[in-house]
Amino acid sequence: MNDTRVMVTSHTKKKKKKKEESEEKEEKKKREKEEKKEERDEEKEKKKEEKKKVEERDEEKEESEEEEKKKKKKKKKKKKKKKKKKKKKKKKTEKKKKG
Secondary structure (H helix, E strand, O other): OHHHHHHHHHHHHHHHHHHHHHHHHHHHHHHHHHHHHHHHHHHHHHHHHHHHHHHHHHHHHHHHHHHHHHHHHHHHHHHHHHHHHHHHHHHHHHHHHHO
């Protein structure tokens, strides 16, 4: 009788140990899966941030280019106006010399 009891406890201990090991494996798998998911999410977030930065940079560049164009246009207009004024003045002085 004592002999069978030992066998039973040994068997149950083995079974219990196997169950614990399998549970540990499952836990480990879950943890790894969760970690991978977190890593992927972080990567996605990084990519989003990078994309956002690039878009902002492009936007700023575009704005600065537009401002540059406006400045050039304004400068050109001013130059033209100055030239016109000079021409007018020149004509006036020529008229005075003639008249």
